[in-house]
Amino acid sequence: MRCLHPYCPRNQQPATWQAVINSPELKLQAQYRAGALACLNTHYAAAPSMPATPRPAPPMPSAALARLLRLCPCLFNQIDVAPTPRAVVHFCELTLGQEITAANVHAAFMVQHPNLPPGFNPGPIKSCGSGGAIMEMLCSEVLTSAGIPAMSPETRGWPQWEMPGHVLLNEGKMSSLQALGDILIPCAPTNLIISVKSEVARERLLYSANSIEGIGFGFFKEPEEFWTSSRMSLYKRMGFTAIYMPDGTHQAVMDHVLAAGEERHAININGTELYRPLSVFATDMLRVIGRSSALL
Template structure:
């Protein structure tokens, strides 16, 4: 969260603007997520330019490098596990429909610094996330707390579980431990 906050200062009076020309924001978010995984003990697998990754466990694959870049449409980061690999879809501050449709009906993880809890709290949206293949969606603690308060108040707790019967929505602080628990093992542990 601290690294994200440095990239996106909220106090505009103290924001001098970008140091240089802004780059690909999506790539920055992917690399930030990759760094979180690396710090948790799940390093990025080496992928020499235009080559396949050199598989190692535990490890993750950036789907924008080497020959894996041809699979970029499926997601941003791959976590190897059984019965199907997990695909992490990394977004920045807003989910909108871009997150919903990024799972491509394969087992997916959402990761982002989402600011609007109301993007996630309707029963219809929760059903759609599960139908599209999401096992978990990680967000900042503040957004998560607001989301869960609303879900509980509305009595929609039954909708906010994944296919494994565990929470669909999770605070971003749980991301590292959850990925470390499933990498090279089973996505059913989510």
């Protein structure tokens, strides 16, 4: 994930605070630049620490500070404000010491889990409190790492359509469509809509497909939610083409399905696997994006 903090452990091409202050993306008015730069050079000449240590916030308008935090998510370890979901994902990758991919996204989820040790190292000063949005950003980061970045919003709030790319349905003007799902993957004959869920599926996942070509993505830990023939039939009836889950959960589900002789129910409309491990999610999306959903 992009972070312009000059001392970010993941920053391969470190900037300077001067470069950050002058960045067109920060949009900081000239009268605030000298004071903000002096504060950053004095109090922020270090990488995120463990434990997190609050420091004086740079003197600038609140809107500019929000933009600074977006450009430099490491600052949530140093400024006493609640982190954004995007920043939480950044601290997950700092803790893992590598970018978030389909291979380690479950481990990243466990890092930020509020009830499981050891947690972040380093981490934000405060907790986020937006668990659903964090999981959506984890999925988005997997896609970005695979070469399918999130489309940036243009000035009016609509995404700038670029391929390959994905659309976050919880940002900008697209948020009016969030009831349909969380992430859109451009595809033919219909776009794929990814519904991101946590550790428990229940009926929330089942009814989130809205009879559109749906993809389930979650950190499900209860395999018994998935292995009955009736549940598999319902998922397909509701429009799911594939449901991705942690590799261990997937193994437990398929072991039970095979032992029960019901593997014929675990096949989607395209004649391929309905249930799949998270580790193949990015590969699958790369195969179908901008092409045909029938390849899934």
